[in-house]
Amino acid sequence: MQDHVDVAVIGAGHAGLNAVKEIRKTTDRFVLINGGELGTTCARVGCMPSKVAIHLAELYQSRQRFGHYGIVGAEALKVDQAAALEHVRDLRDTFVDLVMANTTDEMGDELVEGFARFIDANTLAVGNRLIHAKAIVIATGASTMIPLGWKQQLGDRLLTVETLFEQERLPESVAVIGLGPIGVEMGQALHRLGTKVVGVDVGTRIARVQDPEINRLAVEILEREFPVWLGAPVAVERVGEQVRVTQGDREILVDSIFVATGRRPNIEGLDLGKVGCVLDAHGVPLYDPRTLQVGRFPIYLTGDATGGVANLQIAAAQGQVAGYNACHAKPRTLDAKTPMSIVFSDPNIAVVGTPWSQLSADVVVGQQRFGPVGRALIMGSNRGLLRLYADGRTGIVLGGAMVGPRCEHLAHLLAWGIESRMTAEQMLAMPYYHPVIEEALQDALHDLLKGLRRVAPLRTEISSRLGSVARWRRRVSAAS
Numbered sequence: 016m017q018d019h020v021d022v023a024v025i026g027a028g029h030a031g032l033n034a035v036k037e038i039r040k041t042t043d044r045f046v047l048i049n050g051g052e053l054g055t056t057c058a059r060v061g062c063m064p065s066k067v068a069i070h071l072a073e074l075y076q077s078r079q080r081f082g083h084y085g086i087v088g089a090e091a092l093k094v095d096q097a098a099a100l101e102h103v104r105d106l107r108d109t110f111v112d113l114v115m116a117n118t119t120d121e122m123g124d125e126l127v128e129g130f131a132r133f134i135d136a137n138t139l140a141v142g143n144r145l146i147h148a149k150a151i152v153i154a155t156g157a158s159t160m161i162p163l164g165w166k167q168q169l170g171d172r173l174l175t176v177e178t179l180f181e182q183e184r185l186p187e188s189v190a191v192i193g194l195g196p197i198g199v200e201m202g203q204a205l206h207r208l209g210t211k212v213v214g215v216d217v218g219t220r221i222a223r224v225q226d227p228e229i230n231r232l233a234v235e236i237l238e239r240e241f242p243v244w245l246g247a248p249v250a251v252e253r254v255g256e257q258v259r260v261t262q263g264d265r266e267i268l269v270d271s272i273f274v275a276t277g278r279r280p281n282i283e284g285l286d287l288g289k290v291g292c293v294l295d296a297h298g299v300p301l302y303d304p305r306t307l308q309v310g311r312f313p314i315y316l317t318g319d320a321t322g323g324v325a326n327l328q329i330a331a332a333q334g335q336v337a338g339y340n341a342c343h344a345k346p347r348t349l350d351a352k353t354p355m356s357i358v359f360s361d362p363n364i365a366v367v368g369t370p371w372s373q374l375s376a377d378v379v380v381g382q383q384r385f386g387p388v389g390r391a392l393i394m395g396s397n398r399g400l401l402r403l404y405a406d407g408r409t410g411i412v413l414g415g416a417m418v419g420p421r422c423e424h425l426a427h428l429l430a431w432g433i434e435s436r437m438t439a440e441q442m443l444a445m446p447y448y449h450p451v452i453e454e455a456l457q458d459a460l461h462d463l464l465k466g467l468r469r470v471a472p473l474r475t476e477i478s479s480r481l482g483s484v485a486r487w488r489r490r491v492s493a494a495s
């Protein structure tokens with residue numbers, strides 16, 4: 016048992032496990048401390064079980080189109096909720112086993128089970144045990160942020176992703192509170208698996224989409240399945256075995272609420288006050304987003320614990336950089352990649368590159384509806400819109416937002432083009448097949464190019480006029 020180590024990593028999620036992978040290349044004097052269940056948030060309650068539930072729900076939902084295709088008898092299909100939930104848990108267990116098999120299962124004394132807290136910048140306490148480390152990586156993840164007092168008031172009527180998949184049956188009715196990625200994905204899956212759903216959000220945007228056209232259409236598409244209430248504070252109250260949910264003058268009685276109002280970094284119990292580092296308003300230590308170092312302390316912050324974008328690939332990349340920097344004097348910096356968000360609703364909702372709010376006035380927008388796209392029509396899923404943004408001066412593609420079928424793939428193509436700093440013209444010069452969903456991207460690029468060509472003469476005209484004004488000014492000042 017090592018109580019003096021080179022590095023202590025707190026948290027065995029993807030950030031912590033990737034940190035350990037990197038640390039092993041330099042030293043075997045490390046410990047990985049994990050409180051709570053092993054197996055990572057992604058595999059236990061996050062990315063993976065949620066996608067299993069979404070897949071089941073989508074399969075079952077497709078019965079509604081069977082009649083149009085000449086496949087008869089679909090009305091007789093039923094979903095056995097208990098069996099469906101059992102399947103989610105079975106696959107969840109497989110994912111957990113896969114993660115643990117070549118990580119924590121192979122560890123001996125390096126794995127310390129228990130919750131860590133700081134004694135000082137180089138010392139952690141886990142129960143009665145003190146661990147001294149030259150460097151510490153914080154990779155403690157995040158948990159559902161539940162509005163104050165709701166848990167006490169609603170008891171077992173309140174569900175979160177941490178408890179949803181443990182249910183034997185789904186509630187008959189649910190209000191999904193918070194329509195970020197989790198609320199949209201799980202709200203739609205619950206609805207399709209037979210629960211009566213209402214989706215409620217204090218804001219007016221869903222799935223973190225900023226582009227107003229995509230947001231409007233995404234809300235419209237979701238509303239065809241269940242009511243969506245937006246744009247006002249939400250109150251909840253337990254009424255017997257049910258919950259009353261109120262927003263403005265609307266109210267509904269439901270069996271349970273599913274809370275998806277965001278996730279809060281698991282930082283509170285770490286006792287970071289003992290370190291003396293500067294904390295932000297949420298208690299998260301200030302850190303360098305490139306090196307992940309907390310102030311000048313030998314401490315590195317990674318993954319969901321940063322309170323930044325919660326995304327598996329980012330957590331893993333941060334873990335690697337933090338693990339490296341915890342063992343080396345010369346720090347490595349995080350390689351910032353084109354941001355991407357994919358919400359696995361049906362249809363998918365995705366945002367890539369520069370977000371709408373950060374685009375300059377020079378931006379040109381091109382778009383394509385999925386309505387006439389051949390592949391989308393064949394799939395019986397042609398609702399949606401793809402919007403692309405390019406720099407009006409250079410034609411370089413900056414970003415895009417989309418709601419439509421298989422946007423998970425289009426988002427990647429777009430991200431790869433942006434990462435390579437391609438212009439709309441260069442992306443159009445890439446090969447395309449037929450009939451594929453990628454043709455939606457091809458059409459949107461054509462529209463974007465048209466827009467760019469429209470602004471080009473205007474831009475030449477403006478710059479030549481600006482040029483003559485400048486020449487005139489120079490002449491006037493030379494003459495005076």
Ligand SMILES: Cc1cc2nc3c(=O)[nH]c(=O)nc-3n(C[C@H](O)[C@H](O)[C@H](O)COP(=O)(O)OP(=O)(O)OC[C@H]3O[C@@H](n4cnc5c(N)ncnc54)[C@H](O)[C@@H]3O)c2cc1C
Binds near residue numbers: 026050131176285
């Ligand atoms: C429902 C849901 C769906 C998601 N879907 C996607 C998706 O489709 N795509 C995507 O990219 N991302 C998705 N995410 C986000 C993704 O799962 C997370 O970004 C990622 O798993 C975070 O990894 P992490 O290592 O930072 O944290 P975690 O995996 O949460 O690991 C943190 C670990 O630290 C432990 N811990 C906490 N406090 C202490 C302490 N004091 N001492 C010791 N140990 C401690 C915890 O028990 C846990 O084991 C989803 C998340 C959720 C909840």
Ligand SMILES: NC(=O)c1ccc[n+]([C@@H]2O[C@H](COP(=O)([O-])OP(=O)(O)OC[C@H]3O[C@@H](n4cnc5c(N)ncnc54)[C@H](O)[C@@H]3O)[C@@H](O)[C@H]2O)c1
Binds near residue numbers: 198
């Ligand atoms: N497919 C994916 O990649 C995926 C899937 C799920 C989660 N995630 C990640 O997990 C993290 C958490 O997701 P999330 O959806 O829980 O959080 P979020 O912060 O993205 O969204 C929370 C939503 O809840 C609303 N809200 C907050 N407080 C509220 C209140 N009191 N009443 C009503 N509405 C309220 C907010 O307006 C917001 O729309 C995100 O970073 C997300 O990117 C990713």
